[in-house]
Amino acid sequence: MGEIVPRDVALAWWQEQIERESYAGSPEDLPDAAAQRYLRENGLLALTPGGWGWVVLGPAHSDADSALRQNYWRLVRTVLRGYAPAVIDRISAVRLFMGEASTPALLHVTHASNASERKLEVVPGLSIAIRPLPRTEDQLGGEEMEVDGVALTVLPPARVLLSLTVTDIRNHRDLVLTWLQSLVLSQPQLDEAYERDPRPVLLARMGHLAEGVGNRRLAEQVSRVVNAHQRNRPSRTITGVGRDLVIPYYIAAQPSLREPWLDRFRAKLARAAEVGARVVREIDVDLTPAPRATVLRQARTAKAEDTYHSTTIEGYRITREHVRAVLAGAPLDSPDRAEMERLMAVKGYSQAFERTLQFVTDAPDLVRLSEAMVLDLFVELWGPSVDAQIMTTAELRGWRQAPVYIRGSSYVPPAPAKVPQMMGVWADTMNRMEVDGVTRAAVAHWAFVHVHPFMDGNGRLSRLLMNLILCSARLPWTIIRAEERREYFDALEQADLREDYAPFSRFIATRVSRALEVDHDPASAQRISAGS
Structure with a gap:
């Protein structure tokens, strides 16, 4: 039998990815170095900066930058699997809850696989920030969500409520407020989230915002949780609502459409x-x-x-x-x-x-x-x-x-x-x-x-x-x-x-x-x- 050359290995691997519709993945899925070199030199493979991920190229997607962008959520899935257990959280999760599948400039991911904290670049201007779970004894408990046809793991809404920073809220005010306007949680979900991550000032802040956008049920649920664990509920002065975090009239004045x-x-x-x-x-x-x-x-x-x-x-x-x-x-x-x-x-x-x-x-x-x-x-x-x-x-x-x-x-x-x-x-x-x-x-x-x-x-x-x-x-x-x-x-x-x-x-x-x-x-x- 003749010697197997890199070209044959490369093309066989490429054809297999196309047939399986596996357009993106991690370095572990790639063929040997010689076959990779052939694929890159012939415009059939593009690597992310740093080489942590890849996408296949072809006649319909020959531009590397464009192909990386179009396969963004597949690359996110690759990251979540590589750092499993891992979830999308903070403001990035809120975007997904709101049905927004556009690629964000920065995606937040929390993982419990090790103590690694990194920032992975997809293309210039698009990055994934990865940070370890602060308490190793905690469990992530993510939920599956389909985004642009890709199954991803996202932190549950009640826990996202307790993960949002003041910077998240200030930089994405209208997004957070419209999410809170129609957010429905069960009391046990909120109780459990608080027991995992007891942050009274942050939760009180979310309750004040929920009240301001007309979600009375959520505001009352938050009050019950905070009052059960705190002698004095944090005031609006402490949470900054109404001073640093102002609710615009065009949101507060319109009742929720429940979507x-x-x-x-x-x-x-x-x-x-x-x-x-x-x-x-x-x-x-x-x-x-x-x-x-x-x-x-x-x-x-x-x-x-x-x-x-x-x-x-x-x-x-x-x-x-x-x-x-x-x-x-x-x-x-x-x-x-x-x-x-x-x-x-x-x-x-x-x-x-x-x-x-x-x-x-x-x-x-x-x-x-x-x-x-x-x-x-x-x-x-x-x-x-x-x-x-x-x-x-x-x-x-x-x-x-x-x-x-x-x-x-x-x-x-x-x-x-x-x-x-x-x-x-x-x-x-x-x-x-x-x-x-x-x-x-x-x-x-x-x-x-x-x-x-x-x-x-x-x-x-x-x-x-x-x-x-x-x-x-x-x-x-x-x-x-x-x-x-x-x-x-x-x-x-x-x-x-x-x-x-x-x-x-x-x-x-x-x-x-x-x-x-x-x-x-x-x-x-x-x-x-x-x-x-």
Whole structure:
């Protein structure tokens, strides 16, 4: 028999991982050093910094950084198994309880395997902090939870309640408060958690916060535990609630919807509106409404350019000649499927654009958003693709029914089962939001792509809905240009992952200001329309 060469060992190992759908693991699972070298040199294997984990690469995932990010939760599972017994805890557990599967900058893990304390890097900017259990005689007692299809072990909620530091609460205030707002525990669970980790000041702090967000049951449970073990219950002065830890009005004033993730989404919308309104005031956007006829005329003037930019942003390779031909009603036919997809995308956007203006025209005053309106625009956007048999009619039936991932982003949109309720809250909140038109448009835009209610077309629809709100407020149709794509996506990412809404609010407000300047300068409008 011939000698087995590293190439054969490497490819056999790689093929086995693909067939088993084992896309990530620990160093113990790797083939010998020579086979590893072959895999790395041929773009079939990527190691984490420090080599504590690996992911397989292939034609669909050839970029090492991207593959490591996409397999983040599989790598977390590898860490939990390597340090077993180990659990995800502190603020990282709260995120998972709230159904947030996006990769956090720092994940907290506690283990009881040894005294090791480390910080493992997945990729630059994404780390896992591992610390040993303070009391070796204690038991972790984690619970299994599925995150993005991966089974992970998480500290139970009652014990997480006693693991949150002041820094956790201060840095992730709205997350913690919306979790507490609808948290339901049994008294025995809370009693047991306290007996394991008796921390009266910390637990009293959580009780004061629970009371402040309207969870009276949890607040009373906490009081019973603290009073049973302490002669004097720690006061708000000692716990810092109301002084260092302030509960915002937009959370305290709204009763819980009894779905933690839905309360969380509603709080995000309120916070985004608060920040957005401040940004609009700082930039001093001219909010003077123009006559409806003027707004509609300006929008039609912007149509060709907006169609070009909004479609190009999504990766379609089109030219302004394509756009002009489609808008002029030229016959659309090509034996090239990719060419037809591009042409139908342009035609669909044109139809959705016209439907958007019709909503503005038909409304007696401010347009009220609705789920039916969104679904209507979705059908307009993709109708030509269905007619051309590029898509099926089944793909136009309602909200998405499968998970979706955003290329190049660490943000993971909510599970499909949550989309209908979130879109209901989205429309209702937008309609009741008492802010200026620019802020409302920016929040609606970000929140729509945050939910990602469809498998495709979310970006284009979010820009149409943004302009629907702007035109309804008698402000100009605003174009986001293809060359601004990176800044635009980065601002959305800041809002999605860090809850920093200022960059996106500023991005939209400055583009509205630019549209106002163009509207007042016909020469500028001509230059933009010419593509200069």
